[in-house]
Amino acid sequence: MGITKTDFMRGMQCPKMLWLDKHKPRLRVIPPEVQQRLDAGNDFGDRAMGMFGPFEEMTVFRPGTRIPDKKAMAEKTAEHLLLGTPVIAEAAFLYYNNYCAVDILRKTGTGYDMYEVKNSGGVHPQFVRDAGFQQYIVSRAGVKLERIFIVLPGGEGEEPFVPHEITKEAKALSGWVNDHIWTLNRMQKEKEEPAICPGEQCSSPYECWYAAYCRGEKSAEEPSSLPLIPEEKES
Ligand code: SF4
Numbered sequence: 157m158g159i160t161k162t163d164f165m166r167g168m169q170c171p172k173m174l175w176l177d178k179h180k181p182r183l184r185v186i187p188p189e190v191q192q193r194l195d196a197g198n199d200f201g202d203r204a205m206g207m208f209g210p211f212e213e214m215t216v217f218r219p220g221t222r223i224p225d226k227k228a229m230a231e232k233t234a235e236h237l238l239l240g241t242p243v244i245a246e247a248a249f250l251y252y253n254n255y256c257a258v259d260i261l262r263k264t265g266t267g268y269d270m271y272e273v274k275n276s277g278g279v280h281p282q283f284v285r286d287a288g289f290q291q292y293i294v295s296r297a298g299v300k301l302e303r304i305f306i307v308l309p310g311g312e313g314e315e316p317f318v319p320h321e322i323t324k325e326a327k328a329l330s331g332w333v334n335d336h337i338w339t340l341n342r343m344q345k346e347k348e349e350p351a352i353c354p355g356e357q358c359s360s361p362y363e364c365w366y367a368a369y370c371r372g373e374k375s376a377e378e379p380s381s382l383p384l385i386p387e388e389k390e391s
Pocket residue numbers: 169170171172173176352353354355357358359364365366367368370
């Protein structure tokens with residue numbers, strides 16, 4: 157079991173958050189307004205898949221579920237890279253079991269451009285870090301990445317999907333990702349819960365869904381009805 161982009165981002169915010177995701181996920185409480193924003197972000201992401209016209213989507217679910225089959229998605233992506241498919245949505249990659257799915261890969265003359273879609277009013281630092289993780293995995297999986305963009309909603313009178321280039325900033329994060337990805341891999345498998353007290357990390361850059369548990373307001377036995385960790389696509 158490696159880690160995904162969401163695991164990496166959550167583990168970098170707080171290692172205990174990642175550990176709880178793996179060992180006690182039923183303790184998280186996602187406020188309804190946050191879930192609504194996440195759903196709106198996913199809708200925006202779905203619409204953005206068509207921003208360059210026809211595309212091939214790589215999403216494959218495990219039979220009878222809505223859980224992505226990462227291995228099948230990575231295999232399907234590899235097939236489309238060989239075929240030279242011009243626009244690949246949810247392009248999936250595995251590197252030593254670490255995983256990411258890129259919103260859009262667009263073929264260029266000599267490689268691919270990568271587009272990460274965010275339903276937000278600006279290019280926030282966490283989006284650049286998120287893209288930095290993606291480019292680390294995609295590049296090591298053997299794809300030549302050229303330019304990297306964050307796609308935001310257009311304003312009044314603009315195109316609905318507006319790319320903002322962050323190539324230099326995202327590629328500069330390779331060393332930082334490499335410095336932490338293996339540590340987080342080891343940490344998530346530890347038997348002992350990390351001894352981390354609540355602090356500034358509980359709300360920056362995102363509100364942590366384990367706050368009630370860490371502050372002692374929720375017992376370890378209380379169930380949650382939310383089995384999957386949604387990806388952050390909002391500001
Ligand atoms: S509430 Fe705070 S200390 Fe607890 S897991 Fe979340 S970020 Fe970490």
